[in-house]
Amino acid sequence: MTAAEEWATQRGFTHGEIHGELTAQRFYELCGYRVTAGPYDEDGAPVVIMHKQLL
Numbered sequence: 001m002t003a004a005e006e007w008a009t010q011r012g013f014t015h016g017e018i019h020g021e022l023t024a025q026r027f028y029e030l031c032g033y034r035v036t037a038g039p040y041d042e043d044g045a046p047v048v049i050m051h052k053q054l055l
Contacts, residue, residue, distance in 0.1 A: 001031045005054055014055045022046045 005016060020028050022039055028050050029035075038048035 009054050014053065016052045016054055018050045019047050020050055022048060025050070
C-alpha cells in the first residue's frame, strides 16, 4: 500500500479510493482508509468504498 500511495502522490494524486471486500476492511482502515459508502454486493461479495487523503 505504501508503495502504491507514494507512486500516486509522486504523480499528483491527492486521495486514494478502494472498493474493498468487507473481509479486508480492517486492513485498509489500519492503512488510514475510511468507509464512505456501502456495503453493496459485487459479484456475490459485500464491498465497501473507502477513501484516504494522501496529501
